Every structure is written in C-alpha cells, then in structure tokens.
Amino acid sequence: MSRMHNPAHPGEILKEDVLPGLGITVTEAAAQLGVSRVALSRVVNGRAGVSPELAIRLAQWLGGNAESWLQMQMQHDLWHAERKTTAKVRPAKRTEAA
Template sequence: MAPMHNPPHPGETLRDDVLPALGLSVTEAAEQLGVSRATFSRVLNGRSAVSPEMALRLEAWLGVERGGRAEMWLQQQVAYDLWRVRHEKKKLNVHPLAA
C-alpha cells in the first residue's frame, strides 16, 4: 500500500474505500465511469490528479447521496496538492508585497 499522506490523494480514497465497499474491480469501475483502465489506475495510484471532468464522472457514477459530489473530490485534490507543494524541499521564489 502507498504511504499515507496528510491529506491523502483522493485516488487512495477511491482505491482503499470506495472500490472495496462497492465490490468492484478497477476494470469494472473504469468501464462504469467511461474511462480506460489505465486512466483510472493512474488516479487510484496518485499518479494523476482528479480533474474536473473526472470529478463530474465520479459524481454521476456514485451519486450525490452517496458522497459523490464533484466539489468534494476536487476539494480533496486541492488539499492534497497544496499539502504536497508546502512540503516539497524547494523554496518558492516569491517577493512579498511591501507594507
């Protein structure tokens, strides 16, 4: 299993929680989402971000009543992306505005 992040990549939630709860394989879920297995696998393994299009696919697939709101998936992605950038070793070359 991939190392946990704080917060986790939304693909980890899909892989570790959603797919097992639904009893679906990656291939079955990808087919239901209308994407290739490779595309969905990249998201599940944190190698691709949940895009707005994928978030809408997840919403249509899971349904809003089951926690599938597109905004929620995008919020998880943004939280993960910000956490990752904040914890990278490189320094941002920013010059703050003068007071």
C-alpha cells in the same frame, strides 16, 4: 481553518474504500465511469490527479458532488506543494507613482 496533516489522495479513497465497498475492480469501475482502465488506474495509484471531468463522473456515479472530489485533490496537492516549495518570497510592496 487549519489544514489536514498529509491529506489523502482521492485515488486512495477510491482504492481503499470505494472499490472494495462496491466489490469491483478498477477495470469494472473504469467501464462504469466511461474512462480507460489506464486513466483510472493512474488516479487510484496516486500517479495522476482527479480532473474536473473525472470529478463530475465520480459524483454522477457515486452521488455527492464534483466539488468534494476536486477539494480533496486540491488539499492533497497544496499540502505537498507547501512542503516542496523552497522559494522565499517577500510580500509585495506598493511603489509610489511618480
């Protein structure tokens, strides 16, 4: 399975689709989710990732499942990590026991 080219940060989905669709602000969403406005703002603006706890809250709030939020975050993080990693790691070799 090939990975999506530059997957969206989950916060981008919240910022561009979810909040406008509900017609609410980050402050109102944070109150409904039971998190601080600052914490949600950091996610919405891509400065923090979706934690497992926030994923559960988002799933309860919007329906769906927490795994989908964590999957989005993982795909985003992995795509960016693959582009930043410069280390060349050789495959592991089994050593012969003496």
